[in-house]
Structure formats: C-alpha cells, structure tokens
Amino acid sequence: MIKRESFRRGRRFIILVPVVLTTLFLFLGDRIVRYTSTNEFCNACHVHPHAEESWKKSTHYDNKSGIYVQCAECHLPPPGDINYLLAKAKHGSKDVYGWIFKDPESINWEAKRTVEKAVDFVYDESCTKCHQNLFPMQLSQDGQQAHLYYNQNQDDLSCLNCHLHVGHYSEIAQKGIEFGTADDTDREVFTEPAVVETFGDFTEQIPGTPIAFDMVAIPGGTFTMGSPPDEPYRNDDEGPQVEVQISPFLMGRIEVSWEEFIAFYESTAAEGRQDNIYATNLGEVDAITGPTPPWGLPDQGWGMGSRPAITMTWHAAETYTKWLSAMTGKSYRLPTEAEWEYAARGGTTGPYFFEGDPRKFSSDRFLNRIFGPDTAVINSYVIYSENSQSRTQPPGTVWPNPFGLENMLGNVYEFCSDWYAPDAYSQYQAGQVVVDPTGPGSGTERVIRGGSFTSDAGDVRVAARSHTRHQAWQMTDPQIPKSEWWFTDTREVGFRVVMDWDPDN
Amino acid sequence: MNQKKALSRRKFLGNAAAIGALGALGVGAVVSSCSRRPTYVGPTFPDQAPDGQRLRAGVIGCGGRGTGAAINFINSGPNLEIAALGDVFEHRLDRCREQLKERVGVEVPDANCFTGFDAYQRVIDSDVDYIILCEPPYFRPRSFEAAIQARKHVFLEKPVAVDPVGLRQVMAAGRMAESAGLYVAAGTQRRHQRDYVKTFEMVKNGAIGDLVSANCYWNQSKLWHVNRQEGWTDMEAMIRDWVNWTWLSGDHIVEQHVHNIDVVNWFFEKHPVKALGFGGRHRRPTGDQYDFFSVDFVFDDNRHMHSMCRQIDGCTNNVSELIFGTEGYTNAQNRIWDYNGNVIWEYEYPLGDDGEPMNSVAISPYDQTHINLVTAIRTGNYLNETQNVAESNMCAIMGRVSAYTGREVTWDEMMNSAMRLGPENLEMGPVDIPAVPPTPGTAPA
Structure with a gap:
C-alpha cells in the first residue's frame, strides 16, 4: 500500500518534472528572446x-x-x-x-x-x-x-x-543638392585648348574652364588580345586570343575626373529632368544637350575633384567626348575594347601588367580566405576589393602601368565603345591580324573593362571583360522614362577618353 | 513613454488592418469547407441604398453621361442631394440643370454652378461628399486626384485615363483613397449588373470548367461628331467633338471597348500582359482617331483574348463577350452552353406585368452602381474599384498603342511609359494637334 502510494507519487513527480521544465523553458525562453x-x-x-x-x-x-x-x-x-x-x-x-x-x-x-x-x-x-x-x-x-x-x-x-x-x-x-557647382574662384580659366603638333604626351586645357588633364601618347603596335585558356579565373568570353594591330592614339592618363565631368555638366546640363532624347538622337542640335540633374548624390559623398566620375550612363560618357571634341577642336571618343586592352597591357602578356599570380591574389580561394590573400604586389598597382575601403580612390594612390596610365585596372570599370558579345573574339578570322577592330555591329549592352574598387583580384586581370547592365543599374530610378544620363544602382562605372591621332594633320 | 506611444500606434494599425480584412470578407466571397470545390457566392445587391447621413454630390462634366449619372445617384436611395455642378461649357451646364429639374425635380442654385477649366476644383471645394466624375476622359486623372486629396467619395466614370501617365496617377490616387477610407465605384457597370454577376458566380464555380480563351466585341454604327463652327477656337471645337480625338477620349477602344475588356479581365481574374493589334480609319469625318481595331491580347499564362471594336455604319454590329472553358462557354451575361450547342444554364430574369420574364435585370446597372456605392458608404462595407478599372483601361491603351504603332506592346512597357497626350496648356485657344490618324510602322510608341 505504502509502496504503491510512493510509486504513484513518484510517477506523478516524473510527469510533473518535464511539465514544469517545459513551462519554465518556454517562459524563460520567451524572456530571453525578449531581453536579447x-x-x-x-x-x-x-x-x-x-x-x-x-x-x-x-x-x-x-x-x-x-x-x-x-x-x-x-x-x-x-x-x-x-x-x-x-x-x-x-x-x-x-x-x-x-x-x-x-x-x-x-x-x-x-x-x-x-x-x-x-x-x-x-x-x-x-x-x-x-x-x-x-x-x-x-x-x-x-x-x-x-x-x-x-x-x-x-x-x-x-x-x-x-x-x-x-x-x-x-x-x-x-547633402547632394549642390551637385554640379564647382568652386572655381581663384583658378586661372583657360581661353584656348592645348595645341598639339607632334605625337607625344601633352596636357589638354578645356577653354572657358580652369580644367586641364594629361593625355598619354600610345604608340601603335601589335598585341595578342584575350587570355590563354589556362589563365586562372579566365572566363570563356576572353577567347579565343586574337592578334590585333592598333594604330597610334592618345589616352587620358587618369579616368575622367569629377572636375572634368562637372565642367561638362555645367556647360550643357539640360533644364529640369525632361531629357531631350529625340533632339540628341537625331543630331538636330548644334549645342550638345547634356545630363539632367542626377537623383541623389552621384559621387556617393566620397568627394569629387580628381576622383573618377562615376554612375553616368554610356550615353552620357559618349556625349562627354563629343562635347570635349567640340570644346578643344580635337577628336575625342571612348576607346575601343582593343585599344583599351592594348593600352592596359603596355606591352606585357600576363594576367596583369605587373608580375603576379591571380591565384595568390584572389580572396576567393579557400586557403586565401583562411590565411589571407597575398596583397603585396597588387596592392601598389590596383585599387580593388582588398585595399579600396569600399570606395573609389583619387589618382596617385597606386603606380601607373608601363605606358604611364593610372588605374587601368581597378578603381572603376571603364566604358568602351564596343557592344558586348560573349563570342566577340571568335567573330574575327583565326590566324589573321585584325586591324583596329571595333567589335560587334550591334548589341544591347556595352563593354566595360578593368574591374572596379569592389572587384576581386581575379576580376581585375587585364583580359577580363564585363558589360553594362542597364536594367539592373536603373532599378530604382523613379523617373519615367528612366534617365538616359545617370545610373541609380551602380557605383562602379566611369570612363577614360582617347584621342585619335591623324599623322597627316 | 515613447515606447508606449509606439505600441499604441501599432495596436491602432493592427485594428485598422483587422477591420479592413473584415470588410474584404463582407464583399461576398464566402467559402464553404464541405464541398470539394469551394463554392463561391456572389454578392447580393440591394434594390435601394439604406437611409443614412445625407450625401451631397457634385457633378463634374455635365454632358449626357454626367446628367445621367446624377439621376442614377438621386434614384439610388433616400437622403441624397445634387449640390453642385461643373462643366467647361455653360450650354452643357444649362441643359443639365433643365434635365435634372424636369426628370427628378432637382434644382441646383446658381452659386453652386461652375463653368470653365477650373470648374472641377470649384465643385470639389463646394461642401460636397460625393463626386460624380464624367468629364471627357482626358480630364479624369487630375480631377480624381483632386477629389481624393479633398477626401471625397467618387463615382469614377470609365475610361479613367487616355495615357499611361494619367493612368498611373489614377492608380496612385486609388491607393490613397484606400488608405484614407474613401469609397470609389467605377463606371464599368457590368460588374454591377445582376445577370453578369450571377454568370460570374456560375463560371467561378466551374460551370464551364477551366477558362481557355475569350473574345469580346464592341462593333457599332458611327458614334457622333460635331462639325466645327465659326468663332470656335481649336480647343472648343475639340472638346465639343471629344469622342473623335485621341487625346480627349483615348480613342474608342479605350472609351467604349474598355467595358468588354474589363468583363474578360474580371472573369479571368487577371489582366493581359501583351497585345498585338491593328486598326485603321475609313469613314470618320472629324478628329484623329481610328474607326476600327482588332487586337490579340495575351495573358501571362499564354491564354488569349481577341478583342474587336468598330464604329462604322452599315456593318454587322455586336457588343458582347464570349468566354470559353474546357467544358462549355458563356456570353458572360446570362447564358451558358456546352459544346453540343445545348444551353445548360440561363439567368432567370424577373417577371414583368404580363407574367413573362423581362429581358433586363430588375435594377438598371447604372442605378445599381450608385446604389452599391451609397450602400457601401453607409454600411462601412469598403468598396474601391479603381484598380480593376485602371487595369482594364491600361489594357485598352496597350491595344491602341499596338494598333497605332504596328508593334507588340507589353504591360511593363505601358507601366513605364512616359506617354502623355494633349496640349501643354488648357485654355480656349489654338491646339497644335493635327487631325491626322497615326500610320502603323511609323508612329512613335
């Protein structure tokens, strides 16, 4: 009898314990969830x-x-x-x-x-x-x-x-409301563009502004465009490799800076936000119609000055070159993809224009993730994910390439004049030297080159190709139609100008 | 303290959402859990709106439709008043006042009658609760937005806009109405027509199986036109002749045919996502519109709706819809057939004095729309048809743009289109819009 009683009590206890514990757990759990x-x-x-x-x-x-x-x-x-x-x-x-x-x-x-x-x-x-x-x-x-x-x-x-x-x-x-008003008070304003008589480096001056920038003479020559199949991090669109001959041209020493781009913006900006698309497309305007005011802050608050101008559309960049040509009486334009790679290589043939193995530099490899990638060499030539602090950097922070061009790799992607096609190189006839190629005749997105401040070391290889993404890059543009001048949803793209060299002129 | 405030705001929002959900339930979808296919029970419309607080209506656009809608409103229940009238033209306003006096004994004092381009705003500002919007469609977006901003309930005549910019303005104002608890009924009155509503119930409950495709038609004789008279400016001549100018009417695919497109969208419970159409002009004496369209609309699941509309004398006429299912088809209004030609269901119309079924519903759908809107306002059973009519309207615009350009046009293109029709300034003077219809293959989108 006693035994049975204690058994019952024991059983009751056994049942009670989990109930109490569960209640306590739930109660405490809830308290903990709330407190934390x-x-x-x-x-x-x-x-x-x-x-x-x-x-x-x-x-x-x-x-x-x-x-x-x-x-x-x-x-x-x-x-x-x-x-x-x-x-x-x-x-x-x-x-x-x-x-x-x-x-x-x-x-x-x-x-x-x-x-x-x-x-x-x-x-x-x-x-x-x-x-x-x-x-x-x-x-x-x-x-x-x-x-x-x-x-x-x-x-x-x-x-x-x-x-x-x-x-x-x-x-x-x-901030961001005062975009496009440079403080030019104590600076000499140029009245004439630079005069260029012989093929060589020179400093261009934009008349009516205090803006000058350096152009580097790129001698003509032949090079192998694209990368060999065994190059680490190579993508299929980088081949097959093509022999390309490039005529002499001049290229901006640095990516087009905010102060250069603002000079263009100030002198051409369209009133309000209504783009005069038809007029510019038809070439009916004598004066060049420039960008409408941007939404937000195109420089991201990182500062303007000599930092590369970013977030403009390919159309805006191209219009800039037309404006610059009109202002200086020279023939400026965006580089072709072949010119870009030729200039970026500066006579070198490896993955970069400096010594190094993408496998050691990349942060995207398992061992590098644990022990850290090797940054010693690449660090001093390229602004990329490991050293950019998530923003563009002004020129002068890394070494130039053999031609004296700065930031060809990294910092910002640079527009080329070519339409992008993944199979662009296989369109050229194998075994022939292609002279000054201009890429596919049509397409929907443009080539961009060089990688950006957010790119991994594998993507700032000199042969790496990329392209614009119009829809994604304007996803949050609230205007209808979306701006033809500004991207709202990328911070990684800018451009560099080239100038034609006509030896007869 | 602040936290407390935050909590009470939360609670308030929660309650508001709960009330909204209850309202949605009340609209009519009652689900029975017993049968295999849930049974949908359509709404039962009252014959009269219940009594309640006095509602004062202002009519904007006093032509035939505005006058008619004002009378429909007065007919819809007790304690309703027409308090203000507005029209661009004085002669239209005068005729409307005469009609109202003659037919329903309503007299609107001079002080509440407004003419000119700002008449809409003055009607909205004249202590009214309920706006009847019946101007030519071009004016609808701005007037609708102004009415909602002024916190008025709205009867929104179709079409609601002539271009994508105006249409998005209407959509946004519709959302604002919703968040401010303002009621909106649209002039797509088939959704308030008892035979259509019953047929929808049958189809929704599987009477013709799964829906496969649809045809819809608005083929009629020439509508009307007004020849320009000496002394009229371009603007006056155009507005008097508005059903012949795309910037004012949206063209007849938008102005009339939106009704039929709306029925198909209603039955399919979605809207098409692209259109490829053609059209042209043979016989129209004035304006820049087409007089026929034929459009192939495609839904996102690749089902098709073919739509056809025409305003030409001496041709076969037909204003109707046909909806095909896996097991039968219906005219959407009152009859269902199987594919052996048997009528398997018919709407039972009420009996007339002679004991025979009448050929129309007991309450005119035009009256019924106002009965339903006033009832909703007075019972708190939320009603807002803006999105439905706006979607159907956008489809009609999509069809028109496709016919005008000759190109396939998508819903996304329309939702992102900057197309805005009409002159820069609204004033009685010259308007730089030629009476030239678009040429497919060349017109800008």
Missing part, C-alpha cells in the same frame, strides 16, 4: 561607435511624432514572422563570433551601410509592418510613382533601395 532584443542588449556589445549616435539622429528616432523605433524592429523580421527565430539565431551567432574573434577597428563599417550589404540585416517585412500605408495623401508625385513601381516589382526591390539612410543618419545623404 532590447536596445540595451544590442548596444551592450555593438561596438561600432556610430550606430547608436546615427540612429538617434535619424528619422526613426528624432521625429515630430515622438515615436522611436528599436534596433530589433528593423534588424529582425517582425516577431511572429516565420523567420523570426531563425534570423535571430543567425544574427546572434554572427554577433557573438564577431565580438569574440574580431577587432571592431578592422571591420569596414562604411561598407555595411551600402544597400548591397544592408539588405542582409534589414527586413522589408519589418519596414512594412509599421509603414503599412504606402500611399498617404501627403506622398509626392515622385513618391507615388516609386511606390507603384515597388508594388509591381516587389521581388527585385527592397525598401532600402530608396530609403537607405532612414534608420541611421548619414550626413553624406543629406
């Missing part, structure tokens, strides 16, 4: 110095309504969302790892604020949980069009594409 999502908890570890400060300056803290939005309200999906706990576990473990093993100084916080990175830790579901009304009465016309566009393209767009700095204040993003 408070601002205090976040800020206890989040050592990046400006997160809290910039949040407090942002409209998600400092606004008329007095409402403020907590860290976890943007940086996690809404509680109850199917991915909530998963996302919390993912970010939590990443944070713990970073806290223990990483030096906050070594983290590129600036890069984390780019839209490409920010979409990984800001959730659209969370934005729209509060911002349920995308069409408030006060919404501007542009806003209405942009939100209609968002509704139609929700799979490709994030709220952040247009509202990147709303959660953490950015001084850079607040």
